Amino acid sequence: VVVLNTKNLPLVGEVGLGADLVRLDGKAMCSPGFSCDSALQVTYIVRGSGRVQVVGVDGKRVLETTLKAGNLFIVPRFFVVSKIANDEGMEWFSIITTP
Numbered sequence: 605v606v607v608l609n610t611k612n613l614p615l616v617g618e619v620g621l622g623a624d625l626v627r628l629d630g631k632a633m634c635s636p637g638f639s640c641d642s643a644l645q646v647t648y649i650v651r652g653s654g655r656v657q658v659v660g661v662d663g664k665r666v667l668e669t670t671l672k673a674g675n676l677f678i679v680p681r682f683f684v685v686s687k688i689a690n691d692e693g694m695e696w697f698s699i700i701t702t703p
Contacts, residue, residue: 605623605626606624606626607622607623609622609623611645619664620701622699623697623700625695625696625697626696628678629653629691630689631689633686633689635688636657638685639700640683642677646679647677647678648676648696648697648698649674649675649695650696652672652673652689654671654688655671655687655690656688658679663681
């Protein structure tokens with residue numbers, strides 16, 4: 605996981621965005637997480653494929669699908685997202701609407 609924020613790239617604060625790049629090995633999972641500062645997350649699948657689950661603030665699943673390289677999805681504010689890589693692994697890049 606590589607995270608760009610105001611601590612390691614001061615320019616991020618001026619732009620008002622954050623970013624992360626994550627690489628998962630085959631069949632690995634990125635634990636469920638959410639942004640506690642009301643950020644929106646836009647994620648682009650760079651390589652590989654895997655399952656993505658998004659759960660709303662009421663605990664109901666709003667998305668459960670398989671994504672592959674070239675797909676883009678948005679995680680709304682306060683929603684929880686979990687990603688599970690397929691056999692070949694998965695890599696994604698996310699833009700987060702807070703520094």
